[in-house]
Amino acid sequence: MTVSVYEEIAFWILGPLSLAGALGMLFSRSAVHSALWLVLTMLSLGVLYMVQDAPFLGIVQIIVYTGAIMMLFLFVLMLAGRESSDSVVEVLRGQRIWASLLGIGLAGLVVAGVARSLGDVTPAGLDNPAANGSGGPGNVANIGQSLFTRYLFPFELTSALLITAAIGAMVLAYTRKQAKGGKNRQREMVNMRFRENTRPGALPGPGVFATADSVATPALLPDGSIAKESLSRIIETTPVTQIEEDEALADRHPDAHALTGAARDGDDGASIVASPASEERSE
Amino acid sequence: MTPTYYLVLSGVLFTIGTIGVLVRRNAIVVFMCIELMLNAVNLTLVTFSRINGGLDGQIMAFFVMVVAAAEVVVGLAIITSIFRTRRSASVDDSNLLKY
Numbered sequence: 001m002t003v004s005v006y007e008e009i010a011f012w013i014l015g016p017l018s019l020a021g022a023l024g025m026l027f028s029r030s031a032v033h034s035a036l037w038l039v040l041t042m043l044s045l046g047v048l049y050m051v052q053d054a055p056f057l058g059i060v061q062i063i064v065y066t067g068a069i070m071m072l073f074l075f076v077l078m079l080a081g082r083e084s085s086d087s088v089v090e091v092l093r094g095q096r097i098w099a100s101l102l103g104i105g106l107a108g109l110v111v112a113g114v115a116r117s118l119g120d121v122t123p124a125g126l127d128n129p130a131a132n133g134s135g136g137p138g139n140v141a142n143i144g145q146s147l148f149t150r151y152l153f154p155f156e157l158t159s160a161l162l163i164t165a166a167i168g169a170m171v172l173a174y175t176r177k178q179a180k181g182g183k184n185r186q187r188e189m190v191n192m193r194f195r196e197n198t199r200p201g202a203l204p205g206p207g208v209f210a211t212a213d214s215v216a217t218p219a220l221l222p223d224g225s226i227a228k229e230s231l232s233r234i235i236e237t238t239p240v241t242q243i244e245e246d247e248a249l250a251d252r253h254p255d256a257h258a259l260t261g262a263a264r265d266g267d268d269g270a271s272i273v274a275s276p277a278s279e280e281r282s283e
Numbered sequence: 284m285t286p287t288y289y290l291v292l293s294g295v296l297f298t299i300g301t302i303g304v305l306v307r308r309n310a311i312v313v314f315m316c317i318e319l320m321l322n323a324v325n326l327t328l329v330t331f332s333r334i335n336g337g338l339d340g341q342i343m344a345f346f347v348m349v350v351a352a353a354e355v356v357v358g359l360a361i362i363t364s365i366f367r368t369r370r371s372a373s374v375d376d377s378n379l380l381k382y
Contacts (some may be wrong), residue, residue, distance in 0.1 A: 025319065026302065065322070
C-alpha cells in the first residue's frame with residue numbers, strides 16, 4: 001500500500017470517468033458529442049494530475065486542453081463538420097472488426113507489460129527535497145526553475161514552434177476572398193460606382209407623409225414632377241409602368257422654372273404630377 | 284493500489300485513441316483521438332515522474348502540451364481549408380493522392 005486512501009478514492013472515481021469519456025468519444029455518432037465526451041476525459045485527467053503531485057500540470061491541463069484546445073475543436077466543428085456525421089459505409093471490408101481486435105490486443109500487451117514490469121513499484125514520490133530540486137517547496141516554483149535553467153533551450157524552442165504554428169494557421173486559413181482582387185474594397189467600389197455613370201448616391205425615399213402614408217407614394221421633385229427612382233419596383237402595387245406611360249403620353253419633361261414661377265413657353269400649367277395614377281394612390 | 288494503476292489506465296486510454304484513429308471517418312474526430320493519445324502519454328509521464336521522484340517527467344508533459352497546442356492549431360487550419368475546398372470533413376473524401 002503506497003498511496004493514501006484519498007488518492008485511491010479519487011482514482012476509482014476519476015479513472016472510470018475518464019474511461020467512460022474516451023469510450024463515449026469513440027462510440028458517439030455526432031462529432032460534437034465526441035468533443036464533449038473528450039472534455040470529460042480531459043477534466044478527469046487534469047484532476048488525476050493534481051492528485052499525483054502535479055498541481056501545475058493539472059491546472060494547465062484544464063486551462064489549455066479543455067479551455068483552449070477543446071473549445072477550438074468545437075469552433076471548427078461548428079464551422080466545418082457538424083452535420084457530417086460518420087458514414088456507416090466501410091471502405092475497407094472488415095476494417096472495424098480488425099481495428100477493434102488489434103486495439104484490444106495492443107491494450108492487452110501494454111497493460112500486461114506494464115503490470116509485469118512495474119507491478120509493485122514503490123514510488124519515490126515528490127515530497128522529498130532531493131526530488132524537487134533547489135527551488136524550495138512547491139511544485140510550480142520547482143518546475144519554473146527547471147524550465148529556465150536545465151530546460152531553457154527547449155523552452156525557447158517552443159516559442160519558435162508556437163510562432164510557426166500561428167503563422168501556419170494564418171497561411172492555411174487565408175482565403176482567396178480576402179486576397180487582392182477576390183473581393184472589392186471600399187475604394188474600388190466607389191470607383192466602380194462612379195465609372196459606371198449611374199447614380200452614385202442613395203436613391204430618394206418614397207413620398208410617405210407628403211400626401212399619403214403609403215410607401216407606394218412617389219416622392220415629388222422641387223418642380224412638382226415625380227421622382228421615379230423613389231418608387232420601389234419590388235412593391236407590386238407601385239404603378240411605375242403606369243407613370244412611365246403617363247409621362248410618355250404627356251411628352252413632357254420636368255419644368256425647370258416651376259419654383260421661380262416663370263412660365264415656360266407653351267406651358268399650360270398642368271404638370272405631370274397630376275397624373276391619374278398618383279392621384280389614385282394618394283387616396 | 285500502486286501508481287501502476289495509472290499506467291494501466293493510460294494504456295487503455297491510448298488504445299482507445301488508437302482504435303478511434305483507425306475506425307472513425309470524420310477528420311476532426313480522428314484528431315480528437317490523437318489528442319486522447321497525447322493525454323494518455325501525459326498521464327504516463329506524470330506517473331513516471333512521481334515514481335522516479337523527479338520533475339523531469341512533468342516538464343516533459345508540459346512540453347507535450349505545448350506541442351499539442353501548436354499541432355491542434357495547424358491541424359484544424361488544415362482541416363478547415365480542406366473542408367472549404369471539398370465541402371467535406373471525411374477522411375475518405377481526400378483521396379487525390381490515393382494512387
